[in-house]
Amino acid sequence: MKALHAAALHLRRPESVHEPFLLPLDQQVVVITGASSGIGLVTAKAAARRGARVVLAARNASALDSVREDIVTAGGNAITVVTDVGDKAQIDHLAARAVEVFGRFDTWVNKAGVSIFGMIDEVSIEDMRRAFDTPLLGHRLRLPGRG
Numbered sequence: 837m838k839a840l841h842a843a844a845l846h847l848r849r850p851e852s853v854h855e856p857f858l859l860p861l862d863q864q865v866v867v868i869t870g871a872s873s874g875i876g877l878v879t880a881k882a883a884a885r886r887g888a889r890v891v892l893a894a895r896n897a898s899a900l901d902s903v904r905e906d907i908v909t910a911g912g913n914a915i916t917v918v919t920d921v922g923d924k925a926q927i928d929h930l931a932a933r934a935v936e937v938f939g940r941f942d943t944w945v946n947k948a949g950v951s952i953f954g955m956i957d958e959v960s961i962e963d964m965r966r967a968f969d970t971p972l973l974g975h976r977l978r979l980p981g982r983g
């Protein structure tokens with residue numbers, strides 16, 4: 837039984853797989869979509885509190901400014917980039933701004949999303965599509981070597 841357990845451990849963690857290297861948050865630049873509200877906002881503030889430089893993205897400029905103000909007042913470092921994640925060019929612009937201002941980004945958090953409340957037969961296909969597309973397609977960042 838002991839040998840089986842050891843074999844299972846070996847299967848799960850082969851020698852060739854290394855532990856991921858996680859940069860401490862206070863050395864990271866973190867891009868967060870959906871940073872004007874909810875989970876994205878809380879994540880942005882928590883990361884900034886721990887010393888990360890944060891790039892706040894969402895569509896609502898004044899809501900983003902208010903989050904940035906809170907972060908800066910608390911001693912953090914943040915910029916805002918108004919972004920609609922439904923538009924690939926805007927996602928690329930968001931990445932470019934992070935690199936332009938902070939030199940790079942280390943973590944990309946996709947929390948842009950929309951929720952729908954309504955009876956299934958009353959919600960339009962268009963709204964349903966938006967609810968799926970926003971969190972799923974909102975990360976189509978152009979990485980080197982990819983389309």
Ligand SMILES: NC(=O)c1ccc[n+]([C@@H]2O[C@H](COP(=O)([O-])OP(=O)(O)OC[C@H]3O[C@@H](n4cnc5c(N)ncnc54)[C@H](OP(=O)(O)O)[C@@H]3O)[C@@H](O)[C@H]2O)c1
Nearest residue numbers: 870871872873874875894895896919920921922948949950
């Ligand atoms: N809260 C929960 O308990 C929970 C649990 C599981 C899953 N989720 C999912 O997690 C996601 C976020 O939830 P939440 O509670 O944080 O929602 P939320 O408070 O409504 O925040 C959504 C954020 O996404 C942004 N956003 C929406 N559409 C966008 C777009 N096209 N481009 C850029 N930003 C966009 C919104 O800002 P703007 O309107 O300014 O763009 C806002 O900052 C949703 O998909 C939700 O279904 C939530």
